[in-house]
Amino acid sequence: MTIDSSNNTVPIRTAPLGLPLLSFIQKDPLGAASHFQRHFGDVARLNILFRRIYYFFSPDAVRQILVDQHSDFTRETRLLKIFESFQGKNVLTTEGVDWERQRRILTPGFSPKRVVGYLGLMRDAIDASVGELLPAEPGRSALVDVDFLTTRITMDVILRTLFSHATTQAEASSVSTAIRALTRQSMREVYWAFIPPNWLPYPGRTAKLKHIKTISDLIANHIKARTSKPRDIGTQNDVLDMLLAARDDAPTTGSASLTSQEIHDNCILLFAAGFDTASSALTWWIGLMATHPDVVEKLRKEIEGANLRNSPMEGIAHLPYLNATIKEAMRLYSPSTALFTRVALRDVMIGDTAVSKGTLVAVPIWSLHHDERSFAEPDTFRPNRFMPDASTIPRSAYMPFGAGPHFCLGQHFASMEMALIAAHLAQNFDFALEEGKVLPEPFVDLALKPKSTMRVRFTRRDARKKTNANTIL
Template sequence: MAINPSMDAPPAVKAPLGLPLLTYIQQDPLGAASHFQRRLGDVARLNILFRRIYYFFSPEAARQILVDHQADFTREARLLKIFESFQGKNVLTTEGADWERQRRILAPGFSPKRISGYINLMRAAIHDSVREELPAVRGGSAIVDVDALTTCITMDVILRTLFSQPTTRTEANRVSTAIRALTRQSMREVFWAFIPPEWMPYPGRAEKRKHLRVINTLIATQVDARKSGVTSSGSSQDVLEMLLAARDDQPTSASATLTSKEIHDNCVLLFSAGFDTASSALTWWIGLMATHPEVVARLRDEIGAASAGASPIESVARLPYLNATIKEAMRLYPPSTALFTRVALRDVVIGDTPVKKGTLVVIPIWHLHRDPRSFDEPGAFRPERFMPGAPAIPRSAYLAFGAGPHFCLGQHFATIEMALIAAHIVQNFDLSMEDGAVLPEPVVDIALKPKTPLRVRFTRR
């Protein structure tokens, strides 16, 4: 078998050590997985560098791995170690009892009730960012790089909800640049033959340390100020205050509260995971709105008819079509498409496939979301799929936020954040693309991003 990113022919699966396959997966993870599925079916068995790697393309298998047999699998230790090198030991990079304890402590802080307390901070950040980045005068118009715009808005939301403080454009850009550089470096390290110790010179080490200083200094400054009693107005409602006050409701011999290091490390996680996922989803959502004006018109009718007396979180929840458009955008363009993997802790059978202990299993979300067996016309943008009363979607066919015990802890936070941003945009702007323009090809760049700039005209209403 031969594999070539630009052809329907792959380098041989039986090539020495499988190195051509590894290169192909690194360069084009979506294309490689598509080729494996076409040639090998719902289970693609590969051997790369003496390791068994299985791709499972059915929602039934995904559910068995993530839910039914979740105790038989673990997240890959090597991958966790790579991300730990810049995020520290947080609820993403730990496993076992440490992960369970941190998750218990953090979960109440991301409940719908607690997130309702963050909404005013979110709204202030959205208002300020949009005012600075987009035309402010009615009829004013500008063509905007959408990814750059959503990066600014979502980073402002994270900084405001974490620390209650407005941020400068320079600081927001510096933080988002640092986070993306660190995550890209981690993605490169995933494909290295071994993980170098911190003291050893390696490609990207100096830049990595520089960007880490940016993040660590910002967080340490905010935490020290809060602990010393120097707080901002409204800080009792922000995420940092939640991290400082959170307690374990099932205390063991370990600390019942987060340590100073755990607070710091989970702040890094919120930066790295909290803004880029929402930014990616909103980038594609805006592009889809610019190419579907009939959807925008329906959204405006729904927003206008929303109950004026409802609380902020209730008003968002009462916009089913708005939330359906976001879910459908995340189906077509799931922010997390690569490295959704598990390792078998023991021999197990998934469907009819025996999986030996130590096998790395890959769940290709992009392909699950576009499988015609689960979604009619899978390439079409049809928000109605997610409306109340629509036909049920097969379990685990839609995994925008994962499934099982490791589902995204910030799912509700991200959902509310994206809905608030989306509603603000359609209420205040008309969106259009240049004549003949189409949505760019997607590429895996940490999250799923446009391969070429997605440029949309924003006209103030």
């Protein structure tokens, strides 16, 4: 078997069908993509299990695939079926007219203006979970598993904004455990030779069904409680109210509103995609803050010097340097780095490369974000890259939320959520990485996670040292 770039063909020692390459990609998708780029330039062509797979590493090619010529590609049916097996038919797992209809109905509910209405619920969740897990008295400190902390906070945010529901630590742990177990199972199934039918016993099936029930029962109970009291609908100003009220003003196919099953399935999507990616991004942001105290100090000065009287929470969420630190953290450690693929619907040209119908095209976000052609010193944490006066970043070189028609629907929600959490933590705590430790290596667990436990010491700051701007958080 061979892998080739546009200029050469390089023999790779493999067994038949390219199975060692498949194993390489499965065990280390980030390392595999980096290896392909180093050896084969901006295009790497693979053949695995009789399937053509092309990796594209230039932003221009990625933009062609995801934006300019998006109609020439579709999302991979096999991958959608794997996620549908536990999420149902939502705006992530559907394609074609069904996807278009759901997307039209849901998009207004996640607009920046609508997301602002969720900020009070987000703040309540942040206050409660941070108050429960981190020291309350000035000068007190605690060494904390950062992934555990961010999981708890973001799960509380999801439950509050979805259902106006304040979770318990036990409930948050149960749901987050279920979600992560299901995403790991999905990652396993991606590399299987075929997708087993629901009735066939397979590795992980029993646990998968158990975790699906945990999440499904929670969602169904909240939907039932809300819909059984019609007078309560529209009074909570949460995401469930939005889902129940969402309408397509110009329907072309199907119902103008979401069916009860679609509401349920899109709630599962919000759990699956909404909490774990934000948790991952914040975990790495905290680790970076713990190793860059100068950045934390600059960030605090920005917040203290801001005029936030008219709309304090919305103002916090739009502070330039605060958001620059989050964007740079998501560049270095983008939560969504795997399974970003498309399938060619017809023979097309991407730049100078001919892509034949049926070819699986991989967009390696990690490689794009670490390419020195787009980002000087790509492995260095430099938030100033994302300040308003910084040099323009090439289009599609930075895409933590994707690009094109399928870009992340919850982008504004996630951005505001992360900004509020980050600001709250930066203003109220000093961070220090566990003594003698460095930031862990990342690994792909659908979302990008630390390979080993990341512990950070949080020390509560003295409230008397804060200005009035801090009191909003």
